[in-house]
Amino acid sequence: MSINVIPQITRERILELAGKGRRIDGRFLYQYRPIRIERGLIKKADGSAQVSIGSTKVLVGVKIETGEPFPDTPDQGVLMVNAELVPLASPVFEPGPPNEDALELARVVDRGLRESKCLRFEDLCINPGRKVFVVFVDIYVLDYDGNLFDASALASIAALMDTKMKPHRIEAGEVLWLEGEPSPLNLQHYPVSITIAKAGGALFVDPSLEEEQSVDALLTITMDEQNRLCAIQKGPGSFTSEEVFKSVQIAKEVSNYLRESLK
Amino acid sequence: MSINVIPQITRERILELAGKGRRIDGRFLYQYRPIRIERGLIKKADGSAQVSIGSTKVLVGVKIETGEPFPDTPDQGVLMVNAELVPLASPVFEPGPPNEDALELARVVDRGLRESKCLRFEDLCINPGRKVFVVFVDIYVLDYDGNLFDASALASIAALMDTKMKPHRIEAGEVLWLEGEPSPLNLQHYPVSITIAKAGGALFVDPSLEEEQSVDALLTITMDEQNRLCAIQKGPGSFTSEEVFKSVQIAKEVSNYLRESLK
Amino acid sequence: MSINVIPQITRERILELAGKGRRIDGRFLYQYRPIRIERGLIKKADGSAQVSIGSTKVLVGVKIETGEPFPDTPDQGVLMVNAELVPLASPVFEPGPPNEDALELARVVDRGLRESKCLRFEDLCINPGRKVFVVFVDIYVLDYDGNLFDASALASIAALMDTKMKPHRIEAGEVLWLEGEPSPLNLQHYPVSITIAKAGGALFVDPSLEEEQSVDALLTITMDEQNRLCAIQKGPGSFTSEEVFKSVQIAKEVSNYLRESLK
Amino acid sequence: MGYRRIDGRAPDELRPIKMALGVLDKADGSAYVEQGGTKVLVAVYGPREVHPRHLASPEGSIIRCRYHMAPFSTQERKNPAPSRREIELSKVIRQALTPAMFLELYPRTTIDIFAEVLQADGGTRCACVTACSLALADAGIPLKGLVASCAAGKYQDQIMLDLNDVEDKGCQADLPVAWLSTTGEITLLQLNGLLTEDEFREALSLALKGCRQIYEIQRETLMNYYMAPAKELVSEVGQEGSK
């Protein structure tokens, strides 16, 4: 993500077009690239979803295991979000432990899921202070053509919607697994992320890779289905407060469209 | 192991001689360099052996401690094989955590010991699912002049043959140490490794360092005393299936010689 | 600490002056730079002290938590000394895990505190073999102008003198916290470090950074208030045994002055 | 008199703030900021050569930034190895400062910014941004303006400024903001928590108000420093001064 691979002429063209309310690939300012969601590809996971936004492709797998609660929330389940910028996704990704970009991605998606309270963490307790369900959300970036935040957030909530747990009862601090069909997690909310780029004085959504590397500033807003803000992350650059408020308006409009794609 | 330090002329000579059934150091094709085995050098270990094959020198120490079993074999002891390519052994070895060569070496020796069932793992259980004996086999490469697989496998089985445990009884999931002399481990099988090189159309055993870096392909076969195959690892290069079958024949012949050296 | 940033001419001047019993900053041979000790700066720590020796500045925080004892001292508390050469302190410090200089610093301070028996470790046991108090001494180097050993040792003992524990009783292997004011740790001894440099045939104390990088040899002696030696660490260079004995005499003289500064 | 907070402050009131410049000897620039119980120290090195060299850019300086917490800065001892949170905040702080800098001035160099949290009592990333901006000025690195930073948040259903540690740990939402003095633009913006759109508007406006107050203290600190550039000069601004 650090190497500038965009020719100067393309960058100038992107800025110039934005000033006229247009995009280099012909999209409208508030238009996403085509979105495709496939669920249940990974049978070994408890839930999974692959999301493409244009050429950007993210696979998320959910695993539910048991483990220890955090000391400050002893009676709540644990959410663990991890992101891997797998080197097959881009010539600039390298093997190795998650770098700052991967950690930021995981943490912003985590905040959206956690703060929206989409999971009922209190239902995931087995034995207070000792044993709870741990929900692992593993974000696997397979093809990187920009806007990883929105694709990862969308794939994460889609994978959670796909997640099923085998029937069980909690008795005396232990899980008793019962007969029967797995049933889906009980989701309370549906947060989605909207990334807004600023260029040539204009704001637009879903920047592609060449847009991301050309624009003046980036802002990611995560919103639930009641238009409550549950996470914000400014990327590079700066915004006036008017631009921030306008971005929230754009996010409100566009989030419904993204949430539609989940159905 | 990655740096080519062999002059081109030596490489050509090795290939040319092999085509005529000869070796650069005058050995026959199926002849090992002189083998020397010393046991019990390390009193602080429960068993130890130093094996030299020509200038290649490997020291193996065995330690038996208690620990947790693997979840999928709760009632069996644990074998842990680790290999260190200690930087004093070669100008191309570097300090640091085990690299892919060291890991491969440890894993191939591990497979030979494990699959041959030379140890009775069920006898090493103390408290099923909780506490078992852990047998650490630490391979320490001291001088690297080729054929680490065979030297390490030989030193490992020799060190296990040298290993003694203090008399003990297992009672109520705990070890009770008794008075008396230590007694040797009860070994069931005696796997040895035979490494075969392919060069100039010929197959020969125990490649030296300069041979290793000149030949077309390498194959390591581990065999027990009943001529059963318990591990194979092809290295660089390729073999026809006829060459593979012939290599198995060579290994059968030579393995008895190696096993003799253990007596 | 490895980059030589001192011009040759300064180095020569330092050596030449030392031969005449003088210092480049006008100090006497056995004179420290101004020492300043501030305690209690960090309220979140159980004890803290910031020590300046000239421009060298070290902040030490003490935290007391519970943990497991070492296997060989099951009924004693644990002392953990850690040193961070924080990159803001010097252009030659780099972010990352402690390097050999940081580890040596921590271990030499550790030895001074441990061997002087300044803490009553037997009083820090909660449940023998299972739970004890762990005293973390974290050395944070903020400005590096030479003589980190003495500044760190002084800041560590000063921070321990500043350390308070909430009133508690130990009952049935657990800590019961009581009402009331925190009370200071019960210190038995007051070890201080004296670093002696050798240059141009002379010995002097408290080398500044430019002196450290110019002198022939360095020696750090830690002494308690009864003039017992509790740790020695020779740095670069060599000493005759006469020079070592003379250094001990110097340390005896100077240590009282350092210990005065703690009052 | 309206709602009073656990430490007696009004909802729109900053904690007492102290700032100091040039507090370190070896760094090219340094600054210390205290905001309530939060204490941070920042050093700047550079522009200087980049190692390893392939990171250098012919188009300008690169900025490297490390946000790090001392092991004794928190209630429970913090492991000194950088946590995931510290790595994220290092990036966020770098991005908060970059819009204020003229990177093209120093091609093939690096400017290294090291921010250490000595005591964490809420609002550490904001205090670091505020201090970084001062340390850059102290290092003589030209800036488009000062960056001042402050958080607003929602605690017990009330939007309030500059949360302390107790408020931070129990808060419903935390909104750290940084503001570039000359353009008034926002260079850091994060939200952690749940806010309606109206609450967000209120919180952002409040945070920006706080940033402007902090900027005034920065300016005063700089002026005092350059007029009387003695070491460890501290501009103390108590509850009165911060309004």
Add this chain to the structure above:
Amino acid sequence: MGYRRIDGRAPDELRPIKMALGVLDKADGSAYVEQGGTKVLVAVYGPREVHPRHLASPEGSIIRCRYHMAPFSTQERKNPAPSRREIELSKVIRQALTPAMFLELYPRTTIDIFAEVLQADGGTRCACVTACSLALADAGIPLKGLVASCAAGKYQDQIMLDLNDVEDKGCQADLPVAWLSTTGEITLLQLNGLLTEDEFREALSLALKGCRQIYEIQRETLMNYYMAPAKELVSEVGQEGSK
């Protein structure tokens, strides 16, 4: 009808196989292979410049290969840090591919091969070799031939082809093999388990038979791809097609 396996296959029968080429946008070459429940994705980058430079060789391209399992690919979540097993298999896969390549063509470059196991249901290293060979072809890197890979094994005293996860976990021996189409030579050979010499001969022959069948599917996939190079074209070969 003879012995039938837990999934209904005959002992010498492959699982259903799907292959696809050019499935990734950013990679120079890519391929996807599904073999029963095993799903792997491979990308190839290169020939490209080597960093750090001292790894480059004037005599030819270096090959770097990473075999890696997604955390959600296994029954228990897998830690994403490379395990000892993954590091060994990365080397073994690299050595399985190298004999098929003309390394001297691209001095001072690297060819990077990234193989990701998305779902592990037995035979993942073999599926990766099969996919790597396709991805190299897709990247336009000249090959001496395709490398096809398949394992045989011994399960319940029976030698059989292409073990699935259940068979793999309970097997007495596992013999993964890779085969270079143009020379018929074996480029990967490992044995994990105990086999008599006769059993070994039988298993190796069976594995090579499987490799040849897989090669036919590779060839068909490539032909379809080059005749109609639409993205995400998939050659599905079910139980019938794999015999």
Add this chain to the structure above:
Amino acid sequence: MGYRRIDGRAPDELRPIKMALGVLDKADGSAYVEQGGTKVLVAVYGPREVHPRHLASPEGSIIRCRYHMAPFSTQERKNPAPSRREIELSKVIRQALTPAMFLELYPRTTIDIFAEVLQADGGTRCACVTACSLALADAGIPLKGLVASCAAGKYQDQIMLDLNDVEDKGCQADLPVAWLSTTGEITLLQLNGLLTEDEFREALSLALKGCRQIYEIQRETLMNYYMAPAKELVSEVGQEGSK
């Protein structure tokens, strides 16, 4: 007959010592030292090129030294990753050897010294220094003199020479010393434990006496080696010879 120690030695008596040179084939120089139950092996490589290059110095050779313990060398298996203790001792040993070397002879090179403890029975750092000095000589690297090393200590209120493992673990103080033969200067000095000034004087003198005895064995070993340079020649020096 005076005080006798647990192994029957007098307080000022060394343990039996064996030394050998040129014991490794690939190293430029090597040596093996056995002192009681302590067994160490040292290899020297260099002067050779430095990687990475920016570590090289135009003013002379750099010295890199690694002290490392084999996992089976200690009572409890030792994790092979370098411990904090091993990293400190690596530095201390390097500093014990450097005063004996002419670094300016080989600008832009490195001399790498690898010391492996095969069995740890007290006094390992000293045995390593003794062996390093021999291995440097064996590598043909010019030295100002040999460095001989030995510890004294206080055990059961008695000052004694060359502590074994039992004495070491129970000792009140441990004082490892190294001594440069030509100048008589001390190149390694550490104290771990509590000593009065008088005890310190006594212990240091005793340790230096031990160093001189060890130097005699070093010299004898070298002379034998150069007169009859057969591999694996070992100068055995038992209890008698070490007095």
